[in-house]
Amino acid sequence: MDETTPSPHLNPLQRFGHDVKQVRLARKLTQKQLGKAAGYSEAYVSRVEAGKMFPRPSMKFARGCDLAFGTGELFAGMLRRIDEGDHPSWFVPYLNLERKATRILDYSTSLPMGILQTKEYARAVFRSYHSGASAEMIEDKVAARLRRREVFERDTPPLLWAIMHEACLRTIVGDSEVMAGQLKHLLTAAASPNIKLQIMPFSAGAPAASTKPFILLHFADSPTVLYTETRVGSRMHDSAQTVEAALDDYDLLRAHALSPDRSLTLIKKLLKEYQA
Known part of the structure; x- marks a missing residue:
């Protein structure tokens, strides 16, 4: 040839x-x-x-x-x-908007959002989701997930505010070593001036707002968009009423979650448990 x-x-x-x-x-x-x-x-x-x-x-x-x-x-x-x-077709519209957002407000209930996952954690997630997929396909999906971090390499990177339920930290994905690596990564990410983390502890009791994960994307020159997802697809919501309700929910979640400093303390405590 x-x-x-x-x-x-x-x-x-x-x-x-x-x-x-x-x-x-x-x-x-x-x-x-x-x-x-x-x-x-x-x-x-x-x-x-x-x-x-x-x-x-x-x-x-x-x-x-x-x-x-x-x-x-x-x-x-x-x-x-x-x-x-390398992404599901239904996820591409969100991906294109994520690249343009000035602020990303995330609420996750079982797994940290993809942009905050380590390579090993993402690999374990995809192996579980796609048990019949080839190793090459899994690695392509992992690489695509890691590429989302490039938004933080922009001249003006977005502010990411992530609220994670404590279940995100305690649900063992992969093994203890994978979990320890993931928690270390969260601590490193939280040191960035563009990333804020809060943990919603089990002790907070009944949820003050939504029990389902969602993401709000803010833009410099267009209205805020709400993103919701299921296993079979996703929806982008741009009606003012729906977005406003989601913003209210996010404010409630932020108020009931641990402060950023106390959240890091909890992450460090759990990291020691995984390293024991």
Whole structure:
């Protein structure tokens, strides 16, 4: 097979790397020159072209390639399609809005929201949800989930406020080692100025508001949107009345949850239990 023809056995990220290499060579650029133009190292370009970037090349790199190559939004579009292919079709509308949000208000009842999950935790979740899936498919889904963190790499990252029921911390996903890693990650995330965590303890008793998970997305130039989800699909709600009711619920949940400092104390206590 000609070197310029991608193998039909390449996965999407390998095809992306192959195409970057082919256009780079056509433009008579070295890996070092492309890296400089895109704001990355020569080694980074080499890993991209080899299809060895995990979870995937950054959107900033893809846009840098388009700028260096004069290809419009070709490579940026390729990455978006890779993302969309690794998520359920019903989740893509939310994903596109999450990338644009200025504030993300999350309430989770059994598992931390995907954007806060570690690789090992997400892998255990997907193995449970998709017990018949191949290892490769599971890893693609894990990589797609981790890529959602890129919203925090924006010039103006969103504020994420996450309220988690204590069940999110006590439901053992994977094993104690996986749980310890997940709780350590939550502590690290909470140290970011753009992330606030609160835990709704079992001791809070009957819920003061919604018993189902939901997310509110705020935007700089458009109305707030409410996102709700079930196993078979999701809904985006934009009616003022529905969104306002959800905002009221979130205020109640925030008031009944532990303070951010006390929430971190609880996470540290449970971390010691998982490490015992």
